[in-house]
Amino acid sequence: MENGIETSASSTSVAVPSRTSNEAMDPFNIDEIEQDFDPDQDFYNAPPDVSAPIDIQIRNVVCNYTLPLHIDLRRIAMSSGNVTFDRGRGVLLKQMRNPHCFVKVYSSGKVYIVGCRSEVDCMRAARGIARKVQRYMNRLNDSVCIRNYKVCNMLATCRMPFGIKIIEMAKSYPAASSYEPELSPGLLWPSRTRSAHSASIPPEPSPSQERPRNWTCSEPSK
Numbered sequence: 001m002e003n004g005i006e007t008s009a010s011s012t013s014v015a016v017p018s019r020t021s022n023e024a025m026d027p028f029n030i031d032e033i034e035q036d037f038d039p040d041q042d043f044y045n046a047p048p049d050v051s052a053p054i055d056i057q058i059r060n061v062v063c064n065y066t067l068p069l070h071i072d073l074r075r076i077a078m079s080s081g082n083v084t085f086d087r088g089r090g091v092l093l094k095q096m097r098n099p100h101c102f103v104k105v106y107s108s109g110k111v112y113i114v115g116c117r118s119e120v121d122c123m124r125a126a127r128g129i130a131r132k133v134q135r136y137m138n139r140l141n142d143s144v145c146i147r148n149y150k151v152c153n154m155l156a157t158c159r160m161p162f163g164i165k166i167i168e169m170a171k172s173y174p175a176a177s178s179y180e181p182e183l184s185p186g187l188l189w190p191s192r193t194r195s196a197h198s199a200s201i202p203p204e205p206s207p208s209q210e211r212p213r214n215w216t217c218s219e220p221s222k
Contacts, residue, residue: 056158060115063122065149067109071133076105079136094129101125105133119151 073092077085084093092105099121104112111129116122126146134144166187170179178188 054158054160056156058117058154058156060153060155061117061119061122061151062112062114062153063116063119063126063149063151064110064112065126066147067111067130067133068145068147069109069133069137069139071105071107071109072137073105073107076133076136080132096125096128099125103129105129122151123149 071092073085073090076092077083080094082095082097086093090107094103094105095101096103099116101113101115101121103125104114111126113122113125113129116125126149130144130146134140134142164187166179170177170187176189178190
């Protein structure tokens with residue numbers, strides 16, 4: 001109490017935005033990547049710690065397969081949720097929550113799945129979409145198989161335990177590398193399908209060499 005007036009201390013709180021599990025870091029957003037680095041730390045002059053583990057994280061897995069039936073996209077769009085029917089291109093776009101991914105369905109039966117974090121999630125999403133198409137097309141009594149399933153692309157990132165001097169690398173290996181800072185901040189290595197970034201988080205896309213497989217969708221996906 002001060003001068004007959006009772007005062008109370010008030011506290012203020014500042015909300016700090018946090019990244020949720022669904023909001024994954026964009027590996028190509030250099031501004032977002034550089035925020036994770038300490039500006040006082042010198043990556044170029046510090047000795048490399050070769051004993052530090054390299055944590056490779058899978059960011060995106062792309063797969064495609066075929067369903068052996070003609071799909072009525074308008075019927076699927078009217079029966080399902082979180083979908084966009086593009087009549088001009090003849091494709092149905094669907095966003096799934098579990099696993100988090102994006103699906104493209106064509107009337108010919110071709111299905112593309114993008115955005116999964118593992119091959120297991122890709123298989124779960126593929127079986128779920130096949131089961132939904134089977135149910136919405138009233139083909140529950142028929143055996144609808146997933147044909148020619150394959151993982152066609154994969155994107156992974158890793159943080160190197162040292163800084164990468166991409167300009168010196170481009171000058172030392174001009175025949176094996178390509179560096180165009182106006183087009184991309186990374187140094188491309190076409191022979192290895194790798195690209196190195198100065199932020200030490202290079203994406204590693206590589207096509208899968210796995211043979212196509214056939215799966216039967218006989219039970220509902222959980």
